[in-house]
Amino acid sequence: MNEYDSNRIYDLTSIIGYSKTHIKKEADCFVLNTCHIRKKATEKVYDEIGRVKKDFKNLKKPLVVVSGCVAQAESEEMIKREPYIDMVIGPQSYHKIGDLILNYERKKEKINETKFDVVGKFDELKKISNSQNKISSYLTIQEGCDKFCHFCVVPYTRGPEYSRPFEQIIDEAQNLVSNGAREIILLGQNVNAYNYNKKYRLSSLIRTLNNIKNLKRIRFTTSHPKDMTEDLIDCYKDCEKLMPLLHLPIQSGSNKILKSMNRKHNREYYMSVIEKLNKVNKNTKISSDFIVGYPGETDEDFEDTMELVKKVGFVNSYSFIFSPRPGTPSATKKLNNLVESKIRLKKLQNKLENFQHRNNKEYLQQHCEVLIENKLDNQEEYFGRTRYMTPVIFKANNCKVGELANIKITSFNQKNLFGIYETNKVKAA
Numbered sequence: 400m401n402e403y404d405s406n407r408i409y410d411l412t413s414i415i416g417y418s419k420t421h422i423k424k425e426a427d428c429f430v431l432n433t434c435h436i437r438k439k440a441t442e443k444v445y446d447e448i449g450r451v452k453k454d455f456k457n458l459k460k461p462l463v464v465v466s467g468c469v470a471q472a473e474s475e476e477m478i479k480r481e482p483y484i485d486m487v488i489g490p491q492s493y494h495k496i497g498d499l500i501l502n503y504e505r506k507k508e509k510i511n512e513t514k515f516d517v518v519g520k521f522d523e524l525k526k527i528s529n530s531q532n533k534i535s536s537y538l539t540i541q542e543g544c545d546k547f548c549h550f551c552v553v554p555y556t557r558g559p560e561y562s563r564p565f566e567q568i569i570d571e572a573q574n575l576v577s578n579g580a581r582e583i584i585l586l587g588q589n590v591n592a593y594n595y596n597k598k599y600r601l602s603s604l605i606r607t608l609n610n611i612k613n614l615k616r617i618r619f620t621t622s623h624p625k626d627m628t629e630d631l632i633d634c635y636k637d638c639e640k641l642m643p644l645l646h647l648p649i650q651s652g653s654n655k656i657l658k659s660m661n662r663k664h665n666r667e668y669y670m671s672v673i674e675k676l677n678k679v680n681k682n683t684k685i686s687s688d689f690i691v692g693y694p695g696e697t698d699e700d701f702e703d704t705m706e707l708v709k710k711v712g713f714v715n716s717y718s719f720i721f722s723p724r725p726g727t728p729s730a731t732k733k734l735n736n737l738v739e740s741k742i743r744l745k746k747l748q749n750k751l752e753n754f755q756h757r758n759n760k761e762y763l764q765q766h767c768e769v770l771i772e773n774k775l776d777n778q779e780e781y782f783g784r785t786r787y788m789t790p791v792i793f794k795a796n797n798c799k800v801g802e803l804a805n806i807k808i809t810s811f812n813q814k815n816l817f818g819i820y821e822t823n824k825v826k827a828a
Contacts (some may be wrong), residue, residue, distance in 0.1 A: 403537040406434045410527050415497045428462040433469035437722040464642035468556035474513050489513035494523035515558040534772045536580040541587030550659045565599040581801045582616035590619045591626040602630040609638045620646045624664045627672045636679040644787045648688035652707030685779040689718040692740030694732035710769045715759045716751045762808040769806045795820035
Protein backbone atom coordinates (compact mmCIF):
# COMPACT_ATOMS: atom_id res chain seq x y z
CA MET A 400 0.00 0.00 0.00
CA ASN A 401 2.92 2.36 0.66
CA GLU A 402 4.07 1.78 -2.91
CA TYR A 403 0.59 2.69 -4.18
CA ASP A 404 0.50 5.78 -1.94
CA SER A 405 3.98 6.83 -3.07
CA ASN A 406 2.94 6.65 -6.72
CA ARG A 407 -0.09 8.83 -5.99
CA ILE A 408 2.15 11.33 -4.14
CA TYR A 409 4.19 11.64 -7.35
CA ASP A 410 0.98 12.30 -9.27
CA LEU A 411 -0.08 14.98 -6.78
CA THR A 412 3.26 16.81 -6.64
CA SER A 413 3.56 16.85 -10.43
CA ILE A 414 0.60 19.25 -10.48
CA ILE A 415 2.65 21.90 -8.63
CA GLY A 416 5.70 21.48 -10.85
CA TYR A 417 7.71 18.69 -9.25
CA SER A 418 9.13 15.79 -11.23
CA LYS A 419 10.83 12.59 -10.16
CA THR A 420 14.65 12.49 -10.08
CA HIS A 421 16.95 9.52 -9.63
CA ILE A 422 19.92 11.76 -8.80
CA LYS A 423 19.75 12.30 -5.07
CA LYS A 424 21.68 15.56 -4.83
CA GLU A 425 19.45 17.18 -7.45
CA ALA A 426 16.36 16.84 -5.27
CA ASP A 427 14.53 19.92 -4.02
CA CYS A 428 12.20 17.78 -1.92
CA PHE A 429 12.46 14.42 -0.18
CA VAL A 430 9.31 12.52 0.75
CA LEU A 431 9.87 9.56 3.06
CA ASN A 432 6.72 7.44 3.02
CA THR A 433 6.84 5.37 6.15
CA CYS A 434 5.66 2.17 7.87
CA HIS A 435 5.06 1.79 11.62
CA ILE A 436 4.33 -1.93 11.77
CA ARG A 437 7.66 -2.76 13.46
CA LYS A 438 10.23 -0.74 15.39
CA LYS A 439 12.96 -1.48 12.84
CA ALA A 440 10.90 0.16 10.08
CA THR A 441 10.46 3.28 12.22
CA GLU A 442 14.16 3.62 12.99
CA LYS A 443 14.97 3.37 9.27
CA VAL A 444 13.22 6.73 8.81
CA TYR A 445 15.68 8.55 11.05
CA ASP A 446 18.61 6.67 9.51
CA GLU A 447 17.55 7.82 6.05
CA ILE A 448 17.15 11.45 7.20
CA GLY A 449 20.68 11.24 8.61
CA ARG A 450 21.95 10.23 5.17
CA VAL A 451 20.08 13.12 3.54
CA LYS A 452 21.63 15.56 6.03
CA LYS A 453 25.09 14.21 5.23
CA ASP A 454 24.59 14.41 1.45
CA PHE A 455 23.32 17.99 1.64
CA LYS A 456 25.80 19.24 4.25
CA ASN A 457 27.36 21.73 1.82
CA LEU A 458 24.33 22.15 -0.41
CA LYS A 459 21.02 23.97 -0.17
CA LYS A 460 18.78 22.10 2.25
CA PRO A 461 15.90 20.28 0.51
CA LEU A 462 12.34 20.25 1.79
CA VAL A 463 12.01 17.09 3.91
CA VAL A 464 8.55 15.55 4.23
CA VAL A 465 7.73 12.46 6.30
CA SER A 466 4.42 10.86 5.31
CA GLY A 467 2.69 7.62 6.17
CA CYS A 468 2.10 5.73 9.39
CA VAL A 469 5.16 6.86 11.36
CA ALA A 470 4.13 10.45 10.67
CA GLN A 471 0.64 9.65 11.95
CA ALA A 472 1.83 7.82 15.06
CA GLU A 473 4.65 10.13 16.15
CA SER A 474 3.43 13.39 14.65
CA GLU A 475 4.86 16.42 16.48
CA GLU A 476 7.43 14.22 18.24
CA MET A 477 9.17 13.62 14.89
CA ILE A 478 9.81 17.32 14.37
CA LYS A 479 11.08 17.65 17.94
CA ARG A 480 13.39 14.65 17.59
CA GLU A 481 14.68 15.64 14.15
CA PRO A 482 14.50 19.39 13.36
CA TYR A 483 15.68 18.64 9.80
CA ILE A 484 12.09 17.49 9.11
CA ASP A 485 9.93 20.28 7.68
CA MET A 486 6.58 18.53 7.37
CA VAL A 487 4.77 15.43 8.66
CA ILE A 488 1.71 14.18 6.79
CA GLY A 489 -0.44 11.23 7.87
CA PRO A 490 -1.58 8.53 5.42
CA GLN A 491 -5.11 9.95 5.28
CA SER A 492 -3.89 13.49 4.54
CA TYR A 493 -1.35 13.06 1.76
CA HIS A 494 -3.84 14.24 -0.87
CA LYS A 495 -3.16 17.74 0.53
CA ILE A 496 0.58 17.53 -0.12
CA GLY A 497 0.58 20.00 -3.05
CA ASP A 498 -1.12 22.77 -1.06
CA LEU A 499 0.98 22.00 2.02
CA ILE A 500 4.23 22.32 0.08
CA LEU A 501 3.13 25.61 -1.45
CA ASN A 502 2.10 26.84 1.99
CA TYR A 503 5.48 25.89 3.44
CA GLU A 504 7.33 27.64 0.60
CA ARG A 505 5.42 30.84 1.41
CA LYS A 506 5.62 30.83 5.21
CA LYS A 507 8.64 28.60 5.98
CA GLU A 508 6.77 27.25 9.01
CA LYS A 509 6.87 23.56 9.93
CA ILE A 510 3.66 21.68 9.17
CA ASN A 511 1.93 18.84 11.02
CA GLU A 512 -1.03 17.46 9.05
CA THR A 513 -2.27 14.20 10.55
CA LYS A 514 -6.05 14.40 10.49
CA PHE A 515 -8.13 11.39 9.41
CA ASP A 516 -9.76 12.41 6.14
CA VAL A 517 -9.97 9.19 4.15
CA VAL A 518 -13.13 10.18 2.26
CA GLY A 519 -11.61 13.51 1.22
CA LYS A 520 -8.43 11.74 0.16
CA PHE A 521 -10.08 9.40 -2.32
CA ASP A 522 -12.43 12.10 -3.58
CA GLU A 523 -9.34 14.15 -4.39
CA LEU A 524 -7.38 11.25 -5.89
CA LYS A 525 -10.17 10.37 -8.32
CA LYS A 526 -9.64 13.77 -9.99
CA ILE A 527 -6.04 12.85 -10.85
CA SER A 528 -5.25 10.03 -13.24
CA ASN A 529 -3.08 7.24 -11.80
CA SER A 530 0.09 7.41 -13.91
CA GLN A 531 1.36 3.99 -12.86
CA ASN A 532 2.23 1.91 -15.93
CA LYS A 533 3.67 -1.30 -14.53
CA ILE A 534 2.57 -4.69 -15.87
CA SER A 535 1.64 -5.63 -12.30
CA SER A 536 -0.07 -2.66 -10.64
CA TYR A 537 -1.40 -2.01 -7.14
CA LEU A 538 -4.85 -0.58 -6.51
CA THR A 539 -6.07 0.38 -3.03
CA ILE A 540 -9.73 -0.46 -2.47
CA GLN A 541 -9.98 -0.40 1.32
CA GLU A 542 -8.13 1.21 4.21
CA GLY A 543 -8.15 1.00 7.97
CA CYS A 544 -9.07 -1.74 10.38
CA ASP A 545 -11.80 -2.45 12.94
CA LYS A 546 -10.29 -5.72 14.21
CA PHE A 547 -7.96 -4.24 16.87
CA CYS A 548 -5.54 -7.14 17.12
CA HIS A 549 -3.61 -6.40 20.31
CA PHE A 550 -0.21 -6.28 18.59
CA CYS A 551 -1.22 -4.07 15.66
CA VAL A 552 -0.91 -0.31 15.28
CA VAL A 553 -2.94 -0.04 12.04
CA PRO A 554 -6.28 1.01 13.62
CA TYR A 555 -4.46 3.93 15.25
CA THR A 556 -2.48 5.04 12.18
CA ARG A 557 -4.93 4.28 9.35
CA GLY A 558 -8.20 4.67 11.24
CA PRO A 559 -11.44 2.65 10.95
CA GLU A 560 -12.30 0.48 7.95
CA TYR A 561 -13.29 2.46 4.88
CA SER A 562 -14.28 1.04 1.50
CA ARG A 563 -13.78 3.16 -1.61
CA PRO A 564 -16.75 3.69 -3.95
CA PHE A 565 -17.18 0.72 -6.29
CA GLU A 566 -17.29 2.69 -9.57
CA GLN A 567 -14.26 4.74 -8.54
CA ILE A 568 -12.23 1.55 -8.20
CA ILE A 569 -13.42 0.13 -11.52
CA ASP A 570 -12.60 3.41 -13.28
CA GLU A 571 -9.08 3.39 -11.84
CA ALA A 572 -8.63 -0.27 -12.78
CA GLN A 573 -9.64 0.43 -16.38
CA ASN A 574 -7.21 3.36 -16.43
CA LEU A 575 -4.40 1.11 -15.19
CA VAL A 576 -5.15 -1.47 -17.87
CA SER A 577 -5.13 1.31 -20.48
CA ASN A 578 -1.70 2.29 -19.13
CA GLY A 579 -0.45 -1.26 -19.73
CA ALA A 580 -1.30 -3.15 -16.53
CA ARG A 581 -2.01 -6.83 -17.12
CA GLU A 582 -2.24 -7.77 -13.47
CA ILE A 583 -4.01 -5.80 -10.74
CA ILE A 584 -3.37 -6.44 -7.05
CA LEU A 585 -6.22 -5.11 -4.91
CA LEU A 586 -4.98 -3.68 -1.62
CA GLY A 587 -6.38 -3.11 1.84
CA GLN A 588 -5.35 -3.43 5.47
CA ASN A 589 -8.28 -5.86 5.54
CA VAL A 590 -8.93 -6.11 1.85
CA ASN A 591 -11.64 -8.76 2.14
CA ALA A 592 -13.57 -6.52 4.55
CA TYR A 593 -14.42 -4.39 1.50
CA ASN A 594 -18.12 -3.55 1.66
CA TYR A 595 -19.37 -0.48 -0.19
CA ASN A 596 -22.90 0.68 0.64
CA LYS A 597 -23.68 -2.85 1.91
CA LYS A 598 -24.10 -3.77 -1.75
CA TYR A 599 -20.66 -4.34 -3.24
CA ARG A 600 -18.16 -6.73 -1.68
CA LEU A 601 -14.70 -7.88 -2.73
CA SER A 602 -16.34 -10.67 -4.72
CA SER A 603 -18.30 -8.02 -6.68
CA LEU A 604 -15.04 -6.25 -7.60
CA ILE A 605 -13.33 -9.47 -8.64
CA ARG A 606 -16.21 -10.56 -10.87
CA THR A 607 -16.35 -7.15 -12.54
CA LEU A 608 -12.58 -6.99 -13.05
CA ASN A 609 -12.70 -10.51 -14.46
CA ASN A 610 -14.57 -9.09 -17.47
CA ILE A 611 -12.08 -6.30 -18.29
CA LYS A 612 -10.46 -6.96 -21.64
CA ASN A 613 -6.64 -7.18 -21.61
CA LEU A 614 -6.53 -7.72 -17.83
CA LYS A 615 -4.99 -11.15 -17.34
CA ARG A 616 -4.57 -11.61 -13.61
CA ILE A 617 -6.27 -10.50 -10.38
CA ARG A 618 -4.87 -10.77 -6.86
CA PHE A 619 -5.74 -9.25 -3.48
CA THR A 620 -3.93 -8.73 -0.18
CA THR A 621 -4.02 -8.73 2.82
CA SER A 622 -6.98 -10.78 4.03
CA HIS A 623 -8.33 -11.49 7.51
CA PRO A 624 -9.60 -15.06 8.06
CA LYS A 625 -12.90 -13.80 9.54
CA ASP A 626 -13.73 -11.99 6.30
CA MET A 627 -13.29 -15.00 3.99
CA THR A 628 -16.98 -15.13 3.13
CA GLU A 629 -18.66 -17.82 1.04
CA ASP A 630 -19.19 -15.44 -1.92
CA LEU A 631 -15.46 -14.63 -1.95
CA ILE A 632 -14.44 -18.28 -1.71
CA ASP A 633 -16.77 -19.04 -4.65
CA CYS A 634 -14.74 -16.65 -6.83
CA TYR A 635 -11.93 -19.22 -6.77
CA LYS A 636 -14.28 -21.64 -8.52
CA ASP A 637 -15.19 -19.70 -11.66
CA CYS A 638 -13.18 -16.44 -11.94
CA GLU A 639 -10.41 -17.61 -14.25
CA LYS A 640 -8.35 -14.42 -13.84
CA LEU A 641 -8.26 -14.70 -10.03
CA MET A 642 -4.93 -16.29 -9.15
CA PRO A 643 -5.04 -19.40 -6.91
CA LEU A 644 -2.67 -18.04 -4.26
CA LEU A 645 -4.25 -16.58 -1.11
CA HIS A 646 -2.20 -14.67 1.46
CA LEU A 647 -4.05 -15.41 4.71
CA PRO A 648 -2.17 -14.38 7.87
CA ILE A 649 -2.74 -16.53 10.94
CA GLN A 650 0.13 -15.17 13.15
CA SER A 651 0.13 -18.20 15.50
CA GLY A 652 -1.01 -21.81 15.49
CA SER A 653 -1.90 -21.69 19.19
CA ASN A 654 -5.52 -20.99 20.14
CA LYS A 655 -4.33 -19.52 23.46
CA ILE A 656 -2.07 -17.04 21.69
CA LEU A 657 -4.67 -16.25 19.02
CA LYS A 658 -7.11 -15.35 21.80
CA SER A 659 -4.47 -13.25 23.56
CA MET A 660 -3.80 -11.47 20.24
CA ASN A 661 -7.55 -10.77 19.86
CA ARG A 662 -7.48 -12.32 16.40
CA LYS A 663 -11.21 -13.23 16.55
CA HIS A 664 -10.64 -16.71 15.09
CA ASN A 665 -9.02 -19.96 16.18
CA ARG A 666 -6.93 -22.49 14.29
CA GLU A 667 -9.96 -24.73 13.62
CA TYR A 668 -11.78 -21.87 11.91
CA TYR A 669 -8.66 -21.03 9.90
CA MET A 670 -8.36 -24.63 8.72
CA SER A 671 -12.05 -24.69 7.78
CA VAL A 672 -11.47 -21.75 5.42
CA ILE A 673 -8.62 -23.62 3.72
CA GLU A 674 -10.80 -26.72 3.40
CA LYS A 675 -13.56 -24.69 1.73
CA LEU A 676 -11.05 -23.19 -0.70
CA ASN A 677 -9.69 -26.62 -1.58
CA LYS A 678 -13.21 -27.87 -2.29
CA VAL A 679 -13.93 -25.16 -4.86
CA ASN A 680 -10.40 -25.15 -6.34
CA LYS A 681 -7.94 -27.94 -5.59
CA ASN A 682 -5.09 -25.82 -7.02
CA THR A 683 -5.39 -23.14 -4.33
CA LYS A 684 -2.25 -22.56 -2.22
CA ILE A 685 -1.76 -20.49 0.91
CA SER A 686 0.89 -18.07 2.19
CA SER A 687 0.80 -16.47 5.62
CA ASP A 688 2.35 -14.27 8.34
CA PHE A 689 3.68 -15.42 11.72
CA ILE A 690 4.65 -13.62 14.90
CA VAL A 691 7.12 -15.53 17.08
CA GLY A 692 7.66 -14.78 20.75
CA TYR A 693 4.34 -13.08 21.40
CA PRO A 694 4.01 -12.33 25.15
CA GLY A 695 3.05 -15.52 26.98
CA GLU A 696 4.07 -17.91 24.16
CA THR A 697 5.28 -21.21 25.63
CA ASP A 698 7.10 -24.11 24.00
CA GLU A 699 3.73 -25.83 23.63
CA ASP A 700 2.24 -22.78 21.89
CA PHE A 701 5.17 -22.63 19.50
CA GLU A 702 4.87 -26.35 18.73
CA ASP A 703 1.20 -25.73 17.85
CA THR A 704 2.44 -23.25 15.25
CA MET A 705 4.99 -25.71 13.89
CA GLU A 706 2.31 -28.41 13.64
CA LEU A 707 -0.01 -26.05 11.76
CA VAL A 708 2.77 -25.15 9.31
CA LYS A 709 3.36 -28.84 8.64
CA LYS A 710 -0.36 -29.45 8.14
CA VAL A 711 -0.94 -26.59 5.69
CA GLY A 712 2.40 -26.59 3.84
CA PHE A 713 2.50 -22.85 3.14
CA VAL A 714 4.16 -22.00 -0.19
CA ASN A 715 5.56 -18.72 1.12
CA SER A 716 5.37 -16.88 4.44
CA TYR A 717 6.70 -13.95 6.42
CA SER A 718 7.80 -14.41 10.01
CA PHE A 719 9.09 -12.00 12.63
CA ILE A 720 9.80 -11.75 16.33
CA PHE A 721 7.12 -9.80 18.20
CA SER A 722 7.77 -6.04 18.07
CA PRO A 723 5.80 -4.04 20.68
CA ARG A 724 4.14 -0.98 19.18
CA PRO A 725 3.48 1.97 21.50
CA GLY A 726 -0.20 2.46 22.23
CA THR A 727 -1.28 -1.11 21.51
CA PRO A 728 -2.56 -3.42 24.28
CA SER A 729 0.31 -5.91 23.89
CA ALA A 730 2.93 -3.17 24.33
CA THR A 731 2.37 -3.31 28.10
CA LYS A 732 2.86 -7.07 28.35
CA LYS A 733 6.03 -8.72 29.62
CA LEU A 734 8.31 -9.66 26.74
CA ASN A 735 9.47 -13.20 26.15
CA ASN A 736 13.15 -14.08 26.38
CA LEU A 737 14.72 -12.66 23.19
CA VAL A 738 17.34 -15.40 22.82
CA GLU A 739 14.62 -18.04 23.04
CA SER A 740 12.47 -16.14 20.52
CA LYS A 741 15.36 -15.97 18.07
CA ILE A 742 15.86 -19.74 18.32
CA ARG A 743 12.16 -20.31 17.68
CA LEU A 744 12.14 -17.92 14.73
CA LYS A 745 15.07 -19.72 13.11
CA LYS A 746 13.35 -23.07 13.60
CA LEU A 747 10.11 -21.77 12.09
CA GLN A 748 11.86 -20.13 9.15
CA ASN A 749 13.77 -23.32 8.39
CA LYS A 750 10.48 -25.22 8.29
CA LEU A 751 8.84 -22.59 6.07
CA GLU A 752 11.85 -22.50 3.75
CA ASN A 753 11.75 -26.28 3.41
CA PHE A 754 8.17 -26.08 2.12
CA GLN A 755 9.12 -23.23 -0.21
CA HIS A 756 12.08 -25.25 -1.53
CA ARG A 757 9.87 -28.31 -2.01
CA ASN A 758 7.29 -26.23 -3.88
CA ASN A 759 9.94 -24.78 -6.20
CA LYS A 760 11.42 -28.23 -6.83
CA GLU A 761 8.04 -29.42 -8.15
CA TYR A 762 8.46 -27.03 -11.08
CA LEU A 763 11.71 -28.61 -12.25
CA GLN A 764 11.51 -29.74 -15.90
CA GLN A 765 7.85 -28.67 -15.92
CA HIS A 766 6.14 -25.92 -17.93
CA CYS A 767 4.39 -23.08 -16.13
CA GLU A 768 2.43 -19.97 -17.00
CA VAL A 769 4.45 -16.79 -16.41
CA LEU A 770 3.31 -13.19 -16.76
CA ILE A 771 6.31 -11.34 -18.21
CA GLU A 772 6.86 -8.12 -16.22
CA ASN A 773 10.12 -6.74 -17.63
CA LYS A 774 13.40 -7.40 -19.39
CA LEU A 775 16.45 -7.45 -17.13
CA ASP A 776 18.98 -4.69 -17.72
CA ASN A 777 21.86 -5.50 -20.10
CA GLN A 778 20.83 -9.13 -20.37
CA GLU A 779 18.94 -11.39 -22.76
CA GLU A 780 16.79 -12.44 -19.84
CA TYR A 781 13.29 -11.58 -18.70
CA PHE A 782 11.53 -11.50 -15.36
CA GLY A 783 8.02 -12.68 -14.56
CA ARG A 784 5.96 -14.53 -11.98
CA THR A 785 3.99 -17.76 -11.85
CA ARG A 786 0.33 -17.93 -10.89
CA TYR A 787 1.61 -18.42 -7.31
CA MET A 788 3.80 -15.27 -7.36
CA THR A 789 7.06 -17.22 -7.58
CA PRO A 790 9.70 -15.12 -9.42
CA VAL A 791 10.93 -16.58 -12.72
CA ILE A 792 14.03 -15.51 -14.65
CA PHE A 793 14.26 -16.95 -18.13
CA LYS A 794 16.18 -16.65 -21.36
CA ALA A 795 14.51 -15.59 -24.59
CA ASN A 796 15.58 -14.15 -27.93
CA ASN A 797 12.39 -12.22 -28.38
CA CYS A 798 9.24 -12.07 -26.32
CA LYS A 799 6.73 -9.43 -25.33
CA VAL A 800 6.49 -7.82 -21.91
CA GLY A 801 2.92 -8.21 -20.63
CA GLU A 802 2.24 -11.53 -22.32
CA LEU A 803 1.52 -14.84 -20.64
CA ALA A 804 4.37 -17.14 -21.58
CA ASN A 805 4.93 -20.87 -21.35
CA ILE A 806 8.26 -21.30 -19.55
CA LYS A 807 10.12 -24.58 -19.08
CA ILE A 808 11.82 -24.54 -15.68
CA THR A 809 15.39 -25.83 -15.82
CA SER A 810 16.69 -24.93 -12.34
CA PHE A 811 15.71 -23.19 -9.11
CA ASN A 812 16.96 -21.81 -5.81
CA GLN A 813 15.24 -20.86 -2.56
CA LYS A 814 13.34 -17.90 -4.00
CA ASN A 815 13.52 -18.07 -7.81
CA LEU A 816 12.83 -20.33 -10.74
CA PHE A 817 14.99 -20.27 -13.87
CA GLY A 818 13.88 -21.37 -17.30
CA ILE A 819 13.59 -21.10 -21.07
CA TYR A 820 10.92 -19.34 -23.10
CA GLU A 821 9.31 -21.74 -25.56
CA THR A 822 5.96 -20.41 -26.77
CA ASN A 823 3.34 -17.84 -25.99
CA LYS A 824 0.62 -20.47 -26.20
CA VAL A 825 0.10 -21.24 -22.55
CA LYS A 826 -1.07 -24.70 -21.59
CA ALA A 827 0.80 -24.87 -18.33
CA ALA A 828 -0.19 -25.14 -14.70
